[in-house]
Every structure is written in structure tokens, then in C-alpha cells.
Amino acid sequence: MSSHADPEQPVPEEVPRFGPPYDWQAIDAAVKEWGAAVVGGLAGRDLCARVNGEIDRWLARDRDSRRPRTGTPVYDTFLGFRTVRLQRLVTRIPVVRELVTHEEILAWAHRMLTPVCRRILLSTAEMIQIGPQETAQFVHRDSDAWWPELLRQEHAVSVTAMVGLTPFTAENGGTRIALGSHRWPAGRRPKVGTLRQAIMDQGDVLLFRADVFHGGGRNGTPDQYRRGCAVSYCAGWLRPQETGTLVAPPDVAAGLPPEIAELLGYAVHDSTSVGGGIVGMLDNGDPRGTFPPERLGRRR
Ligand SMILES: O=C(O)CCC(=O)C(=O)O
Ligand SMILES: [Fe+2]
Incomplete structure (x- = not known):
């Protein structure tokens, strides 16, 4: 543990941010230290526009595949009632394959995960569209999906690239992160006011470890939809979310x-x-x- 595990250590005012040309050593170091980083323009607007086109066509046709229906009220609340989520993207929205195998995103996932595995898996590729007046998602660790605390160690067992398919703003529900929280001792929770929001343009990508506290933000706008594509990978020996x-x-x-x-x-x-x-x-x-x-x- 580095000195930043100290509860009094101030966290950066913003999620660490990098632009092209990408210095992957610095990006990896930021994710290691703070659990998350925004990489400006990594997915690019072109690809995001094509993904949006296919998603729009799908959503116009299909009204059933998108609402939470886990059968567990607490988990449906977690998924959000004003949030549209679409899974099975690799087969439903073929252009998403370009995100899943994006050379730099996939290489990053490999670097993050191969200290603890020989092969990685796609854990999920999910479209998450936070609608107007959605409340903030409760802050969580994605790794708790498997079993709380069990999977926290030096190296992450799962990581996510959250691709901004629309801008992510403070108003429309940009993802909130407790920077450095992957290194916190068991039981420590983020304090009010310490979360940092990922502010992104379309085509930017938020990279984060599954063991950092985070959650979708509140969408306080009357009419904006915040759409992202969460591409998550996990160690090849771990059961994927999808x-x-x-x-x-x-x-x-x-x-x-x-x-x-x-x-x-x-x-x-x-x-x-x-x-x-x-x-x-x-x-x-x-x-x-x-x-x-x-x-x-x-x-x-
Ligand atoms: O939509 C977001 O910004 C984050 C969603 C999330 O963390 C989740 O559903 O696990
Ligand atoms: Fe999450």
C-alpha cells in the first residue's frame, strides 16, 4: 500500500485525465494509484456515432430487453428505473465488437489483468443510458458482484472501459468515483463530497478497476440522456457477469x-x-x- 491509503491523504480534484498522444505508462500508473482515469478521444466520435445508430435502431424495435428484471428489488433499484440497459451487445449491436476488441482498450485490459490470469474474458458489454430525473446510483464496487471483499487484492480481477457514447456531464449523470478507494481497508465507505465525476465528451473513455467505489450520477436534466457503453473484462478463470x-x-x-x-x-x-x-x-x-x-x- 502506498501513502495514499492514508485516509487523510487528499485525492485529486478531478479524475486523472489524459489526451493524445497517449502515454500508456502514465495512464496505467494513474489507474494503479487512483483506480480510474479518463482517456480523451480514445474511442473516437466516429465509432460512437455508429454504435449509437445501431443502438437507436435496436431500441426503436425492441421495447422489452431493456428494463431491469432481476427479480431482486434491491438489484433492480441498483440498475435504475429511469435507466435503459441493453446487454448481449456483441450479437445485437455488431459494431460494438470494434469497442470490445479496440486495440488500445484490449491491450490495457490485458496489462491490468494478466498478472492474475493467462487469458481474459469479456465480463459484460452493456449500454447504460441514464434518463432525465434518474437518481444517483448507489456507490459500489463492481467486484462485489462476485462476493464482497473476497476479490480485493493488489491486482484487479476485473476492469471496465466506460465509453462515452454521449457527453458525460455533472448534470446528466457522469460516473462518480471514489479515487483511490480500491486500496481502502474493508469497511471504509466514501464520505459525502469526496466523489469525483468523470466529465467526458462523446468518444472519451473512463477506465476503472472493478474494486474502486463508483456509481452512475444523478441525471437532474429535464431532457438529456447520458449514454455509455460499459465494456468490462475479467480474469479468464472468473465467471463473467453476462x-x-x-x-x-x-x-x-x-x-x-x-x-x-x-x-x-x-x-x-x-x-x-x-x-x-x-x-x-x-x-x-x-x-x-x-x-x-x-x-x-x-x-x-
Ligand atoms: O452508468 C454509470 O456511470 C455506472 C454504472 C455502474 O457502475 C454499474 O451499473 O455497475
Ligand atoms: Fe458499477
Whole structure:
């Protein structure tokens, strides 16, 4: 633990911010120290506009796939009643694959996670659109989705790239972060007034560790929608938040680019080289054994 674990240590006034040309060493160091950083222009407006176009078309057609329906009231509240969330993006919104395999985002996720694994998985790719008059989401650690406190250690087991598909402002619900909170002792909670908001333009990306306290902000506007795409990765031995092998069942996955299929779970996690074992198998072998041979090579 560095000196910043000291509760009295002042946190930066803003989420650390970087612009092009990207100094990835400095960005990695900021995420290590503070748990989060904004990388201006990383996804770019062009790609975000294309993602928005496909999402708009989907939402216009589909009125059912977007509301919280976990069956657990506290979790539905967490997901938000004025917030539209859309999952299964890799198959529903194909252009999102360009975010999921974005060279610099994916390389960052690898650098963050490979100290604790040999392969990474997509944990979820989710569109989160915070609507007018939504209340602030309660501040949480994404890693608590698996089991509170169990997964906190020096290296994160999951990280997220929150892509700004619209601007993120103080008024429309920009993500709030408790900088440095991934290094806090168990039981410490953020104090009122200490959260810092990620202010972003369309195309900027907020990178953060799953073990830093954060939450969607309050949208106090009468008419603005704050739309982001949360692309989360996790260690390849950890159960992803979204079930990738159902997002793309074998007959669909067989036609996907191999890198995407692997990120969805169609590859074993082999830690035998470090004295571990193998998980993610089928019939004690490669899960791609489920791919129908006639579909192999037909890319969608
Ligand atoms: O929408 C946001 O800004 C954050 C959402 C979030 O943290 C979550 O749903 O886990
Ligand atoms: Fe979260």
C-alpha cells in the first residue's frame, strides 16, 4: 500500500485525465494509484456515432430487453428505473465488437489483468443510458458482484472501459468515483463530497478497476440522456457477469471472429504453466468442440 491509503491523504480534484498522444505508462500508473482515469478521444466520435445508430435502431424495435428484471428489488433499484440497459451487445449491436476488441482498450485490459490470469474474458458489454430525473446510483464496487471483499487484492480481477457514447456531464449523470478507494481497508465507505465525476465528451473513455467505489450520477436534466457503453473484462478463470456462451451460442459463435469467440468463453483458461489447472472445458477439452463444423469459417 502506498501513502495514499492514508485516509487523510487528499485525492485529486478531478479524475486523472489524459489526451493524445497517449502515454500508456502514465495512464496505467494513474489507474494503479487512483483506480480510474479518463482517456480523451480514445474511442473516437466516429465509432460512437455508429454504435449509437445501431443502438437507436435496436431500441426503436425492441421495447422489452431493456428494463431491469432481476427479480431482486434491491438489484433492480441498483440498475435504475429511469435507466435503459441493453446487454448481449456483441450479437445485437455488431459494431460494438470494434469497442470490445479496440486495440488500445484490449491491450490495457490485458496489462491490468494478466498478472492474475493467462487469458481474459469479456465480463459484460452493456449500454447504460441514464434518463432525465434518474437518481444517483448507489456507490459500489463492481467486484462485489462476485462476493464482497473476497476479490480485493493488489491486482484487479476485473476492469471496465466506460465509453462515452454521449457527453458525460455533472448534470446528466457522469460516473462518480471514489479515487483511490480500491486500496481502502474493508469497511471504509466514501464520505459525502469526496466523489469525483468523470466529465467526458462523446468518444472519451473512463477506465476503472472493478474494486474502486463508483456509481452512475444523478441525471437532474429535464431532457438529456447520458449514454455509455460499459465494456468490462475479467480474469479468464472468473465467471463473467453476462453469460458469453449464451450471448453467442455455439452455432453463432462459430461464425464470429475467433478473438471475440474466445472473449465470450470459447477457450479454456490454462494456468498449468504456473502450477495451476484448467477451467472452461467441455468433455475435458476445448469448448470449441461444440462448434458445428459446417459453420466454421463462415464469419458474421
Ligand atoms: O452508468 C454509470 O456511470 C455506472 C454504472 C455502474 O457502475 C454499474 O451499473 O455497475
Ligand atoms: Fe458499477
